[in-house]
Amino acid sequence: MTGNDYVTEADRTLEETYEEPMSLAAYVDRIFENPTIASHASKYLLEAIEAAGTRTVVEEGEENERYRFFDDPHNDGEHAILGNTEVLNEFVDDLRSIASGRAKDEKIIWFEGPTATGKSELKRCLVNGLCEYSKTPEGRRYTVEWNVTTAGADERGLSYGDSDPTAMDDKHWYESPVQAHPLSVFPADVRETLLADLNDSLEDHVPVRVDSKLDPFSREAYDFLEERYRREGKEALFSAITDDDHLRVKNYVVDVGQGVGVLHSEDDGSPKERLVGSWMHGMLQELDSRGRKNPQAFSYDGVLSQGNGVLTIVEDAAQHADLLQKLLNVPDEQSVKLDKGIGMDVDTQMLIISNPDLEAQLNQHSDRNGMDPLKALKRRLDKHQFGYLTNLSLECELIRRELTNETSVWEAESYADLEERIREPVSVTVKDQAGETRHQEFAPHAIEAAALYAVVTRLDEENLPNGLDLVDKALIFDQGFLQEGDSRREKDEFDFDSEAHDGEHGIPVTYTRDTLAELLQTDRDRHHAELSVEDVVMPRDVLNTMAEGLADAPVFSMGERSEFENRIVPVKNYIFDRQESDVIEAIMHDKRVDEETVAEYVENVYAWETDEPLYNDRGERIEPDPLKMKLFEVEHLGRFSEAEYDGNVPRESVRNFRREKVITSLNRHAWEHRDEDFAVEDVDLTAIPVIKSVLESHDWDDVERTFEDFDPRQWDDPPSGTETETVKAQTIETMVERFDYSEASAELTSRHVMGQVSYRWD
Numbered sequence: 001m002t003g004n005d006y007v008t009e010a011d012r013t014l015e016e017t018y019e020e021p022m023s024l025a026a027y028v029d030r031i032f033e034n035p036t037i038a039s040h041a042s043k044y045l046l047e048a049i050e051a052a053g054t055r056t057v058v059e060e061g062e063e064n065e066r067y068r069f070f071d072d073p074h075n076d077g078e079h080a081i082l083g084n085t086e087v088l089n090e091f092v093d094d095l096r097s098i099a100s101g102r103a104k105d106e107k108i109i110w111f112e113g114p115t116a117t118g119k120s121e122l123k124r125c126l127v128n129g130l131c132e133y134s135k136t137p138e139g140r141r142y143t144v145e146w147n148v149t150t151a152g153a154d155e156r157g158l159s160y161g162d163s164d165p166t167a168m169d170d171k172h173w174y175e176s177p178v179q180a181h182p183l184s185v186f187p188a189d190v191r192e193t194l195l196a197d198l199n200d201s202l203e204d205h206v207p208v209r210v211d212s213k214l215d216p217f218s219r220e221a222y223d224f225l226e227e228r229y230r231r232e233g234k235e236a237l238f239s240a241i242t243d244d245d246h247l248r249v250k251n252y253v254v255d256v257g258q259g260v261g262v263l264h265s266e267d268d269g270s271p272k273e274r275l276v277g278s279w280m281h282g283m284l285q286e287l288d289s290r291g292r293k294n295p296q297a298f299s300y301d302g303v304l305s306q307g308n309g310v311l312t313i314v315e316d317a318a319q320h321a322d323l324l325q326k327l328l329n330v331p332d333e334q335s336v337k338l339d340k341g342i343g344m345d346v347d348t349q350m351l352i353i354s355n356p357d358l359e360a361q362l363n364q365h366s367d368r369n370g371m372d373p374l375k376a377l378k379r380r381l382d383k384h385q386f387g388y389l390t391n392l393s394l395e396c397e398l399i400r401r402e403l404t405n406e407t408s409v410w411e412a413e414s415y416a417d418l419e420e421r422i423r424e425p426v427s428v429t430v431k432d433q434a435g436e437t438r439h440q441e442f443a444p445h446a447i448e449a450a451a452l453y454a455v456v457t458r459l460d461e462e463n464l465p466n467g468l469d470l471v472d473k474a475l476i477f478d479q480g481f482l483q484e485g486d487s488r489r490e491k492d493e494f495d496f497d498s499e500a501h502d503g504e505h506g507i508p509v510t511y512t513r514d515t516l517a518e519l520l521q522t523d524r525d526r527h528h529a530e531l532s533v534e535d536v537v538m539p540r541d542v543l544n545t546m547a548e549g550l551a552d553a554p555v556f557s558m559g560e561r562s563e564f565e566n567r568i569v570p571v572k573n574y575i576f577d578r579q580e581s582d583v584i585e586a587i588m589h590d591k592r593v594d595e596e597t598v599a600e601y602v603e604n605v606y607a608w609e610t611d612e613p614l615y616n617d618r619g620e621r622i623e624p625d626p627l628k629m630k631l632f633e634v635e636h637l638g639r640f641s642e643a644e645y646d647g648n649v650p651r652e653s654v655r656n657f658r659r660e661k662v663i664t665s666l667n668r669h670a671w672e673h674r675d676e677d678f679a680v681e682d683v684d685l686t687a688i689p690v691i692k693s694v695l696e697s698h699d700w701d702d703v704e705r706t707f708e709d710f711d712p713r714q715w716d717d718p719p720s721g722t723e724t725e726t727v728k729a730q731t732i733e734t735m736v737e738r739f740d741y742s743e744a745s746a747e748l749t750s751r752h753v754m755g756q757v758s759y760r761w762d
Contacts, residue, residue: 019140021248027142027182028194035202037140038183040209041310042349043099044141045126048133049092055411059085059391060502061480061491067092072125074132077409079124082398083389084117091384098349100206106331106380108324109351110317112359113386116508119353122386123313126351127260130310134254141259141309142182142251145175146221150245151228173248177300179259179309180215181347182249185222185242188213212345215308216295216338221246254310261307261348263323265316271326276302276336276344298338304330307348317354321361324352324377331380352381387503388458392478393418395451395509400426402513403442415479422448423578425740430520440520442537443745444582449539449575450512453546456571457564458506463497471570477502507546507564511553515546531744538748539575543568576756582741583753586734587727588698591706593636601632605662626650633657638701700757712761715754 022030031038036047052069064085072080081088091109098105111119133139149172183191191210199207214222222241229240241247256262267274277299287294303312314320330336330346337343352358362374362381389395397410403426412418426442455477456470464473468482473496476482481490519541524534547568550561607614608624616622626648633640633654644651650658703710709723718725728750735746 018253019251021145021250023244024144024182024185024242024247024249027249031198032201034138034140035198035204035208036138037142038181038198038208038210040099040181040211041308041347042095043206043208044139044309045130045311045349046092046095046099046206048130048139049095051133051136051139052129057085058415058478058480059083059394060477063480064089069129070122070125071409072121072128073409075128076407078407079121079128080407080409081118081121081125082409083391083394084386087111087384087386094382094384095349096206101209107382108327108331108380109349110381110383111351111353111386112356112383114388114505114508115355116510117386117388119386120315123262123315123353126311126313127256127262130254130260134252134259140251141179141254142249143176143179143309144182144185144218145173145248145250146218147173147246147248148221148224151225168245174217174221175250175252176215176218178215178217178305178344179252180218181210181212181309183210184212184214184345185218185247187238210347211334212347216298216342216344217300220295257306259307259310261303261305261312263303263312263314263320265319267303267320271323272302272337274302274320274323275304275326276300276338277305278302279339293339293342295338295342304336304346304348305344307350308346310348312348312350314350314352317352318358318361321358325374328376328380388454388506388508390455390458390474390477390503392448392452392455392474393422395455396422396447398509399447399451399512399516402509403428403447403516418478422451423740425742425745428520438535440535440537441742441745442516442542443539443742443749444740445575445578446537446539446542448578449571450516450542450546452574453543453568453571454507454509454512456567458503460497460500460502462500465494465496468494469570470567471574505560508555511549511555512546515549516542519545526748528744528747531747533744533748536742536745536748538745538752539579540572540752543572543575576753579749580753580757582735582739583731583750584698584700584703586731586739586750587703588706589734589738590730591698591702597632597636601629601636602662604629605658609659609663629658638699638705700761712754713758715758716751 036044039047049067049069052067052071052073054065054067055071057064057066066085067088070081070085070088071077091111094107094109098107111122113119134141147168150168183194186194195208195210202208213219225241225246226237229237234240252258254260263274269278272278278301279293280297280299283297284293287297300306303314307313314323317324327350331350334347335343335345362378389398393410400406410418410421412421423444424447425444426447428440428442429437430440431437452471452474455474459470459473459477461470464470468476472482476491476494481488482494516537519537522545524536524541526533547565550556550564553561556564603614604624606612608626608629614622614624630645630648630650634642639657640654644654707723707727710727711722711724714722714724715728718728731750732743732746735741735750736743739746741749
């Protein structure tokens with residue numbers, strides 16, 4: 001594309017975003033065609049969230065529907081809120097109640113949580129999502145603008161000057177500074193009738209509500225025009241006031257400052273200045289209106305003024321605790337004052353964000369029982385608790401975001417797809433002290449190790465079900481099940497404590513990020529004649545550094561340091577098992593049993609148990625083959641010896657295995673309802689755990705049985721011409737081609753695994 005092409009594309013984008021101003025009557029016609037554009041603040045926010053749709057996720061082992069809006073889809077996930085889906089769904093439920101006017105109208109929504117739990121992302125995600133939604137036809141947001149110069153008045157008006165022959169020029173049009181709703185121009189009784197007619201046509205349980213009076217700035221223009229035309233004896237007074245020459249309805253893109261108000265921790269000023277704005281004293285005399293303050297001389301830069309019409313956010317609310325008391329009447333009365341004589345109606349969804357320190361401030365007088373001066377404020381706050389992520393896959397995703405420019409939200413058809421992402425290596429380019437760039441690799445399972453350790457520190461170990469450790473709990477939370485040998489146990493089979501404090505404390509992602517960034521700049525004392533092993537960060541490097549750094553990290557208490565240090569051993573064991581599995585699978589990759597052989601075994605076992613017929617290629621009925629079943633169980637499964645058969649006839653242990661592990665796990669429905677077009681590929685063989693293990697996994701017994709002269713003690717430098725040399729070369733090649741290892745990380749991982757295995761070999 002050329003430069004002109006990009007400019008043209010930008011032109012097209014803006015053309016699709018903005019419309020030509022319209023008359024008030026045209027706007028009314030428009031809302032009957034598309035009622036969502038007239039929605040009040042809470043309903044508009046709800047519609048923006050729902051418009052993005054939902055997707056299914058698993059968090060803490062439970063399947064849930066998640067609103068895609070919180071994945072920040074318009075920005076490719078840049079400010080996606082990872083996890084906390086249940087909390088976000090509760091927030092949407094509250095919005096639905098507020099928008100419908102059924103309940104919680106007086107509530108101020110409060111998001112609380114420790115640092116690095118996604119609260120700041122929530123703000124950015126809301127702003128991004130609302131901005132993009134307002135650019136869509138169904139999400140258009142409208143306000144009014146005024147021109148009194150066209151009235152030909154001699155008095156000074158909004159133009160701050162006399163009548164002008166160029167009265168219709170854009171410079172004489174003044175937009176409502178608080179995004180006044182166009183319907184607020186109508187007299188109350190007419191507006192009530194209009195809304196009743198509009199809501200009668202809606203197929204929505206949430207009616208459109210517009211209760212706000214015209215804002216003070218617009219009211220000044222309205223009153224000026226009304227007085228002018230009344231003196232002239234106009235009969236159709238409202239039509240004259242709202243004539244196209246004086247009033248236009250225009251759309252605006254929702255953003256911070258226009259529809260979204262954000263009060264930051266560093267913002268200062270009096271409560272009124274922070275909430276509404278301030279008088280511009282230099283203009284008070286210029287715009288004096290018969291001895292009273294003219295609302296045109298007000299700045300309207302407070303958070304409620306900016307957020308009128310959509311959303312008001314108070315960030316780091318503990319820094320504005322004094323302001324929260326002033327907000328008490330806003331949800332109830334939906335109004336605020338510029339000063340004693342001038343009030344302004346406000347339609348905005350209020351939301352505050354804080355760390356746990358705000359709750360400490362709110363509870364400072366709780367021991368006074370009924371005399372707590374903050375009781376009314378606490379009653380207004382509707383708290384939603386953000387926690388640290390307790391899903392391994394989500395934490396991996398978050399860490400990768402912190403280390404790279406990846407922003408896309410992970411979505412997967414199955415957990416197997418997620419598992420691939422979890423174990424993936426990450427390559428990062430860094431500059432050394434000499435200013436030269438180097439490629440550093442976090443080996444496969446390195447990010448997984450960091451994420452799993454962080455998650456394990458966040459889990460409550462009280463009342464763990466018997467036989468489980470915190471790594472097991474983390475896996476159940478992420479997968480929704482736990483695979484134990486041939487058995488798969490779903491989460492609901494475990495009795496987890498419903499009062500557990502999972503995600504309330506632990507290692508934050510910022511600590512993990514800083515540790516990993518430090519490792520990229522750390523010299524590693526390892527060398528290889530041909531491979532850049534010094535540029536590889538291994539899982540054990542990550543775990544050791546994270547544990548060692550706890551002592552010097554001021555963010556942790558002494559108790560937390562001790563607790564977290566004690567949780568690293570099961571994580572190390574699990575990650576080693578993952579590395580060991582990679583190495584074994586690479587060794588045995590060419591020895592995997594093909595699905596045809598597995599399918600033949602399953603068919604024979606099923607026919608053996610149920611007396612179902614088997615047919616050969618010629619369509620002739622045949623009996624199950626006891627020899628084939630025996631060979632598969634002895635050679636491929638490696639579970640039985642010759643002693644457990646009487647010739648080819650299985651003894652009790654083998655018969656029980658076939659019934660309990662194969663038949664019971666098999667999807668009987670698929671087999672019993674097969675027709676003449678049935679083929680073995682119609683059945684998901686991986687639904688049978690023991691068959692899944694044949695297809696996907698092996699152990700050291702398989703290695704020893706397959707490679708009789710293999711010796712792991714020779715791995716580091718295998719003698720020339722030995723079977724160990726051949727196996728190593730093929731293994732490294734497979735790890736690189738099929739398991740995402742580099743040659744260097746494959747060398748280091750396989751050495752580490754063989755170093756441990758050699759101690760127990762023979």
